[in-house]
Amino acid sequence: AQRVTQPEKLLSVFKGAPVELKCNYSYSGSPELFWYVQYSRQRLQLLLRHISRESIKGFTADLNKGETSFHLKKPFAQEEDSAMYYCALSGGSNYKLTFGKGTLLTVNP
Amino acid sequence: EAGVVQSPRYKIIEKKQPVAFWCNPISGHNTLYWYLQNLGQGPELLIRYENEEAVDDSQLPKDRFSAERLKGVDSTLKIQPAELGDSAVYLCASSLYGRTGGHSGELFFGEGSRLTVL
Numbered sequence: 224a225q226r227v228t229q230p231e232k233l234l235s236v237f238k239g240a241p242v243e244l245k246c247n248y249s250y251s252g253s254p255e256l257f258w259y260v261q262y263s264r265q266r267l268q269l270l271l272r273h274i275s276r277e278s279i280k281g282f283t284a285d286l287n288k289g290e291t292s293f294h295l296k297k298p299f300a301q302e303e304d305s306a307m308y309y310c311a312l313s314g315g316s317n318y319k320l321t322f323g324k325g326t327l328l329t330v331n332p
Numbered sequence: 333e334a335g336v337v338q339s340p341r342y343k344i345i346e347k348k349q350p351v352a353f354w355c356n357p358i359s360g361h362n363t364l365y366w367y368l369q370n371l372g373q374g375p376e377l378l379i380r381y382e383n384e385e386a387v388d389d390s391q392l393p394k395d396r397f398s399a400e401r402l403k404g405v406d407s408t409l410k411i412q413p414a415e416l417g418d419s420a421v422y423l424c425a426s427s428l429y430g431r432t433g434g435h436s437g438e439l440f441f442g443e444g445s446r447l448t449v450l
Contacts, residue, residue: 227374266441266444267375320377323374324372
């Protein structure tokens with residue numbers, strides 16, 4: 224079974240502060256992990272995926288198989304980063320994308 | 333490109349009434365998904381199509397929910413009869429994802445259809 228856990232429903236930081244959104248997963252095989260984001264009044268969209276090892280809008284995420292985690296990090300948060308963030312997992316050949324419950328990030332001025 | 337188009341955006345019905353949602357995926361996307369999103373929760377897969385074939389409908393409550401994707405393009409999700417607990421946002425997504433084409437993990441979502449059952 225695939226499971227994604229985002230332990231924080233709400234996260235509030237000040238502009239310029241570092242931010243880390245936590246994601247832990249459960250999957251017996253070799254997973255692919257993603258972060259999706261939903262800005263206010265916009266549709267859900269892909270932010271980044273672990274296989275790309277890329278930085279998008281200053282965000283990075285590293286897959287830690289030992290800790291089964293895929294935390295999303297940004298060194299200096301901006302107000303425009305305020306949004307709902309969902310961690311998602313795709314397991315093997317079933318192409319099923321399982322989402323966590325999401326973390327609402329608020330960046331205060 | 334309009335992206336994934338869903339209609340209606342909002343629907344209010346009384347319990348036991350039927351309701352249908354429509355989705356038009358991005359042109360050329362062979363894979364289509366219907367997700368259910370309850371308040372404060374992440375999206376949960378209801379059904380996934382590759383072309384016109386439903387390849388994963390294990391989470392679809394088949395006693396009252398049905399879906400179809402005729403001709404492998406547009407899709408309709410129906411609930412009959414609706415119950416109070418069906419109040420949620422129904423999301424449609426599409427991708428170039430699937431058993432034959434490999435996958436990138438990128439789903440393109442519509443704006444969703446918000447259902448309220450009274």
